[in-house]
Amino acid sequence: MAPILELRAVKAFYGQSEVVHGIDVAVEEGGMTVLLGANGAGKTTTLRAISGMVRSEGEIVFAGQRLHRRATEAIAALGIAHVPEGRGTFTGLTVEENLRLGGYTRAVRSDAGISRMFGYFPILGERRRQQAGALSGGEQQMLAIARALMMAPRLLVLDEPSFGLAPRIVEDIFAIVERIRREERVSVLLVEQNAALALELADQAYLLETGYVVMSGPAKTLADDPQIRRSYLGY
């Protein structure tokens, strides 16, 4: 299967400093790829480069189209739904308004899409008229993912969805993400510090260290690798 997203020799910059030094990453269509690594490895910067939020060099190709120098909103409209670090929910707007914004690029009215999201995340349905800022961390994460899915994307980009959440909630969320991936046929690019859970779900994995890809391959292989098990899985 052809990759839906390919990064070739991509460098990315945080301000003036180069933090990602020419990496190659691929996301298979319909699959889930995870970027692992410690803080500061360049994972988030890589995602931001894909969405055109930071300066980058090299080739980023999405569904056959080069993303070079496109505006963030144009990249989103192409079908990449990016849930940023910290969720990025519109805390001053209601749950329903957040979801509607996710549907901004779709020509049809959002009602059907919103209902489907409530199907995946019933708690959001209960809180539809509440301000997003009043939701708990886990609920906000669900809202952020739901909003991204409202875009009917081909690629879902998730930046540390487990951040700051209790393990139980994280499991729930990942279960839903996996379900969505199969039912909606969305490809997923995931950045996670929680390596164990990510490697269980993902097909492909890349390990980043200080801006370089130091290991890559099927997730199972990386999960069995003794060095990874020591450094990132704790056993």
Next chain:
Amino acid sequence: MAEDFAIASPEPLAAGRDRGLAAGAWRSTAILALIAAAVALPFTLSNYHVFELTQVMIYAIAVLGLNILTGYNGQISLGHGGFFAAGAYTAAILMHRYGVPYWATLPPAALVCFALGVLFGLPALRFEGPYLALVTLAMAVATPQLLKYFDTWTGGQQGINLAKVQAPAVLGIGRDRWLYLVVLVVLLVAMRVAANMLHGRTGRALVAIRDHPIAAAAMGIDVARYKTLAFGTSSLFTGVAGALSAIIIGFVAPESFTLFLSLSFLVGSAVGGIATISGAIVGGLFIEFVPNIANDISDAAPWAIYGLTMLLFMYVMPRGVVGSLAGLMRRLPPRRAAVGESQEK
């Protein structure tokens, strides 16, 4: 990007020190030569031109005041015409009502304006950028009204007429040339004082407060004290300029101190370089000559030119003339140190 947009990097007169002793000697010689030329100049020009140049210097002192506050310390003032008016009227009232000789009005004007600046600076501590600009804008608009209102002191709409100042007879130079030299001395003193203040610890504190107020406070800089000090000093400079202006012109009236005056200072500041000292002179030249030329075109022209200048400079030359030149100079390769010279910056 925001980083490229440095509107105000501290003026690197200090940059000359990087270049070794020989360059420093050149600088001092050049400055002395300039001063000598400035002293000689009025004797080669007509009285009217001397008067114009005196105005330039007065505006330069006023703009220097604004630079201290807005350029170096980041507190935006659109109302410096008010301090100018305060200095002018202090001098005028002292001369007119109490017969104080003109030269003796400068210290009281300085004091009054310093106090006024501090008084203003205290509540200003609570205002951030655009809000402070707004309050000072209101102050600029209110100044002529207040001057007309307290007419027992200010002479109201008619203003105050002052007796003409005479030059000391022993020197045998005309009134205009004498006053030019007086103002020149004040300007040089002002620039020296400003340089001492701004190139030392105080200056660094002011700039730190401007650029990273929270970090500055965290480092132990008494932000409130420095900001209030900046306001007082700034007002002092501009107020002294106002006093000189009253002395030179011999007349004060509310209509001389409108919003246009405050905005003139702002434009002069932006043109010369808002965080520079010598840029104030460029600003003074701009304020004195450009509106006069513009008035010949049409009534509306001075405002239009101010407006266009403001836009132009913010887009193309945000550091002003002197600031940009200084920036260019800094990019020149430093001279290699001679043997035995220290390498310290």
Next chain:
Amino acid sequence: MHELLQQIFSGLAAGAVYASLALALVMIYRATDLVNFAQGEMAMFSTYVAWMLVNAGVPFWAAFALTLVVSFLGGMTIERIVIRPVENAPVLAAVVVTIGLLLIFNALAGWLFTYTLQEFPSPFPDRTLFGALMTTRDLGVIGVTLAMLLLLFLFFRFTATGLAMRAAAQNPESARLCGIPVGRMLAIGWGLAAAIGAVAGIMVAPVLFLDPNMMGGVLLYAFTGALLGGITSPVGAVVGGLIVGVTENLVGAYLIASQLKLTVALALIVLVLVFRPNGLFGAAIVRRV
């Protein structure tokens, strides 16, 4: 008592004008974090456009509508061309640029239309109602302002673009990730603000008489109202503007001579900012260090 009610009512009419301009200021502040010092002059210029149309024989309400469209487009253009370069620049640059705009508009109006006071027609007949309690003109001004506020509320609450604009103002980065063209939203915001300013100018011109300096005082009062209500709150802007209008009228009628009215506005601004920097309705701005 009757006279007090009269003063209050005409204060409300004046306040409606301040409220409109205050709303325009707040809209721009929320969207772009800028204080638009040129808002008043832009409104004045729009009013001259309306004046030219009316003088050319266009019926009043048609001229009104046309002026709104022209102002909207003008506001969008200004955001794109003049403001965009300094949107991410230091505050001082933005302040200087909007002041520069103020000067340019004022000079342009002075040059094109001279500084002579001009009469501006009022679409409302000059009658008094309810036993001289209020004039039709005042009622008309309040009515037009209310209608405009209602339309704006409906727009922002129930349309996709309105929602996108609110999102873009709150969190531009997330908005972009949703595919919202934030730049265009900002431009629309400026366009709307310019159109609102035009309404304010047209409503006030019959009373103040049209000249390039007409909106100077109005702008200061509008700022006061916006600050009083909380510079981030549209509702606050409207309430603040109305309060300022009524206060100005009452103070002017019962307390001090009118020449000091602007100084009163200054004093109000200072007081509000010192004691309640967030205004009546504004949200406290939390800054992340």
